[in-house]
Structure formats: structure tokens, C-alpha cells
Amino acid sequence: xxxxxxxxxxxxxxxxxxxxxxxxxxxxxxxxxxxxxxxxxxxxxxxxxxxxxxxxxxxxxxxxxxxxxxxxxxxxxxxxxxxxxxxxxxxxxxxxxxxxxxxxxxxxxxxxxxxxxxxxxxxxxxxxxxxxxxxxxx
Numbered sequence: 001x002x003x004x005x006x007x008x009x010x011x012x013x014x015x016x017x018x019x020x021x022x023x024x025x026x027x028x029x030x031x032x033x034x035x036x037x038x039x040x041x042x043x044x045x046x047x048x049x050x051x052x053x054x055x056x057x058x059x060x061x062x063x064x065x066x067x068x069x070x071x072x073x074x075x076x077x078x079x080x081x082x083x084x085x086x087x088x089x090x091x092x093x094x095x096x097x098x099x100x101x102x103x104x105x106x107x108x109x110x111x112x113x114x115x116x117x118x119x120x121x122x123x124x125x126x127x128x129x130x131x132x133x134x135x136x137x138x
Contacts (some may be wrong), residue, residue: 022047028130039058
């Protein structure tokens with residue numbers, strides 16, 4: 001788990017679908033699993049029932065490194081009611097080493113320290129009772 005998570009205890013438990021259950025099962029074990037299309041050779045995120053490249057249902061779940069770089073970010077100063085009083089927090093788009101872009105939070109980093117191109121690594125945080133993937137400076 002990350003040392004500092006401004007949203008700790010405020011993320012609701014994720015809603016799990018049949019096709020996303022392997023993602024959450026992996027997260028419970030500290031594994032960052034993404035769907036992989038063997039036909040196109042590409043990963044995809046967020047979990048879906050079929051490949052966005054081919055439209056087929058032949059996806060595999062593969063563990064990824066959790067290492068990447070910040071593609072874009074925003075600092076949120078006005079949070080939803082559930083996070084009232086927990087400002088600011090950072091939302092990032094991260095380009096993973098495996099070639100897929102994911103959206104999450106950046107933890108353990110001051111808002112004025114985050115930069116586009118900054119190296120980040122996976123940091124698990126809590127969402128209800130579940131592990132949720134976030135990122136921290138590498």
C-alpha cells in the first residue's frame with residue numbers, strides 16, 4: 001500500500017462485472033492484470049467483454065509491470081461529496097511500459113511536483129475492502 005493516500009477510506013468498493021472479476025481477483029493478490037488480445041498483440045484497459053482491436057472474446061489476463069510515465073494530469077481542488085475536505089488530489093493518465101494508457105490517482109506526490117513524462121510505478125491503495133491500482137513517483 002502507498003504511504004500517503006489522500007483518498008484512503010473514501011473510495012467506494014468497485015462494482016465488479018463477470019468480465020472484470022479476474023482484474024479484482026488479481027488486485028486482491030497484489031497483481032496488476034490487464035486484458036491482452038493475442039490476435040492483435042495489444043493490451044487494453046479498462047476491462048471489457050471483448051477485444052477493442054478485433055471484437056473477439058479471446059482475451060487473456062496477463063500481469064503487467066505497473067511501470068510507466070505520466071501522459072497527463074489534473075489536480076482536483078473541489079472533490080465530490082465523498083471526498084469533501086480531501087483536497088487536493090491528483091488524477092493521472094499513465095502510459096504503461098506495455099503500451100496501454102490507464103487513468104488513476106497519483107499518491108505520495110505533492111501537486112506541484114507532478115510533471116508530464118514523470119516516471120511512476122504501481123502503488124496499491126484501498127477502495128472499500130478491495131485493492132485499487134494507483135501510482136506513485138518511481
